[in-house]
Amino acid sequence: MTDTLTPTLLPLGDRGLLIRFAESLSDDANRAAIGFAARVEAAGVRGVVEIVPNLVSVLLRYEPGAIGFDALAGEVRLLVSAPGQPAAGDAEHRVTVHFDGEDLSEVAGLVRLLVADFIAAHNAAPLRVLATGFAPGFIYCGMHPEALVVPRRGVVRRQVPAGTVLFAAGQTAITSTAIPTGWHVIGHTEFRNFDPAAEPPTTVRAGDSVAFVAS
Amino acid sequence: MSAIRITRAGPLATxxxxxxxxxxxxxxSASGPMDRTAFERAGVWLGAAGATGIEFTTAGLGFVAEGSVSIAVDGGSFELSIDGEAKSWPSRALLSAGSIVDIRPGPAGNYGYLRFDREIDVPLVMGSRATSSIAGIGGLDGRALRAGDVLPLGATLPRGRGQHPTPATVADGPIRVIRGIHADRFSNAIRQRFVTDAFAVSPQLDRMGVRLADxxxxxxxxxxxxxxxxxxxxxxIQILGDGTPIVLMxxxxxxxxxxxxxxVVTADLDRFSQLRPGTQVRFAPVTVAHAEGLKP
Known part of the structure; x- marks a missing residue:
């Protein structure tokens, strides 16, 4: 699957190379980005100081004293077309959710389900972690089936606390710090993915799977 | 053991x-000094400086030394006095217990740096003592400094060979930029005007970003x-939904x-961070290969 998408290579500043697999979010492009990030990590490319998988792209930050953009782009092209995949070591997480969010009944109404049926539909299948990095420990999980897709809210909430379970755009997201958000609040959880005293400070990685369970 | 007691700090001193x-x-995000080269210069004047220093803004900084300590200051152009006596900028000084240091805004710059001949004794968070204003971590309880704070200082570092502080020559001219990852989403006319029209630094600036007037x-x-x-x-440089350009810091x-x-190229980001509100800004495109070789 990964090999069928030919990415675009772009500079991001003078110390970054962005490998973009698509212009919009799709499951294929997301898998391609996460898979490619794992491949670069396994290959250990000289001069690369940070590998950041995004929703449909990967940022490689590099040290120009060790490698230039053109040379790194060459390495990237070789890795994109190289056969084989790194072994999938993707972890599974179980997240207990208290479905008591302020927007829960509105969201259920938007998808024409009773609240209990919405919760059942939401938890029906494990989701994949599509991306991390929006805020400390924040994770995007997706994709829900088409019938559960709702747009973002019109109004941004100034702050929701850590452990808020958010829903929009075919995804469920979990906060680990207080953030502003334009997503619907459908519940909260004791699950946390950020501990500044731990190494690494977050443990959920893009590509992991998350099973949601109602409390 | 030495310490300093903050008597006056702006809301963004970290x-x-x-x-x-x-x-x-x-x-x-990584945080670190807004003007890295100025922060590094203050360390050079001391010869051996603790890895952590104080970044202050045009609101200035006042503190009292609680024990003897060597300091150096640099960045922008501020007015420094020690025990009521005016000093040059940048500067290096040996403070004794009870010395009163007062730093007030001068003619240029947004950020100044104060470094010590020892480490500031606050906990490392994820390998660093830098304050992240967006994540609320690091520094002193993840927040900006305020009057009354006491910063404990560690043991004196092995003496290094310091230098007599001299003012840096700051380049002017356009801020050099590399084509952005969404440049192709803008029309040719807008892309062209971005590098020919003048922008200005707006009063809305902080460690997260600098909004530009357009x-x-x-x-x-x-x-x-x-x-x-x-x-x-x-x-x-991202363009918000209402058309406001903002340079992320x-x-x-x-x-x-x-x-x-x-x-903005790495070499010009320090200089850009010191431009005060109202300063005109022009952008000039350069290639990545060129930018990779530039020194700040």
């Missing part, structure tokens, strides 16, 4: 060190919707979904 790069996937309304018509978010780097959001027309 502890900074080299920052915590490499944590974008965890949702944490008197020519270059971006008034740039309507770009629904981009998939990507990781952000310092210097990214050291405490930047780790990811962003607004279109980015350009990224």
């Amino acid at each position: 502890l900074q060190d080299a920052g915590r790069p490499g944590l974008l996937r965890h949702g944490i 008197p020519g309304q270059v971006f008034a018509e740039a309507k770009i919707l629904s981009l998939v978010s990507d990781a952000v780097v310092p210097g990214d 050291r405490d930047h959001q780790p990811t962003g979904g607004y279109p980015r027309i350009a990224t």
Whole structure:
């Protein structure tokens, strides 16, 4: 699957190379980005100081004293077309959710389900972690089936606390710090993915799977 | 053991060190000094400086030494007095217990740096003592300094060979940029005007970003919707939904979904951070290969 998408290579500043697999979010492009990030990590490319998988792209930050953009782009092209995949070591997480969010009944109404049926539909299948990095420990999980897709809210909430379970755009997201958000609040959880005293400070990685369970 | 007691601090005075790069996937931007070269110069004057220093703004800084300590200051152009006696800028001094230091804004710059011949004794958070104003971590309890704070200082570092402080020559001329990851989403006319029209630093600036005034309304018509978010780097220039350009700085959001027309080259970001509100800014495009070889 990964090999069928030919990415675009772009500079991001003078110390970054962005490998973009698509212009919009799709499951294929997301898998391609996460898979490619794992491949670069396994290959250990000289001069690369940070590998950041995004929703449909990967940022490689590099040290120009060790490698230039053109040379790194060459390495990237070789890795994109190289056969084989790194072994999938993707972890599974179980997240207990208290479905008591302020927007829960509105969201259920938007998808024409009773609240209990919405919760059942939401938890029906494990989701994949599509991306991390929006805020400390924040994770995007997706994709829900088409019938559960709702747009973002019109109004941004100034702050929701850590452990808020958010829903929009075919995804469920979990906060680990207080953030502003334009997503619907459908519940909260004791699950946390950020501990500044731990190494690494977050443990959920893009590509992991998350099973949601109602409390 | 020595310490300093803060008597006056602006709302944005923070502890900074080299920052915590490499944590974008965890949702944490690197932080670190807004003007890294000025921060490094203050360390050079001391010869051996603790890795952590204080970054202060045009609100200035006042403190009392509680024990003897060597300090150096640099960055922008501020007015320094020690026990009521005016000193030059940049400067290096040996303080004795009870010395009163007062730093007030001078003619130029947004950020100044105070460094010591020893480490500031606050906990390391993810390998750094830098304050992240966006994540609320590091420094002193993840917050800005305020009057009454006491910063304990560690043991004196092995003496280094310091230098007599001399004012830096700051380059002027346009801020150099690399084509942004969404440059192709803007029309040719807008891309052209971005590097020919003048912008200005607005009063809305902090460690996260600097909003620009756009008197020519270059971006008034740039309507770009629904981009998939990507990781952000310092210097990214994103255009908000209302057409406001904003240059993302050291405490930047780790990811962003607004279109980015350009990224300020690493070598010019320190200089850019010191431009005061009202200063005219022009951007000049350079190639990545050129930018990679530039020194700040």
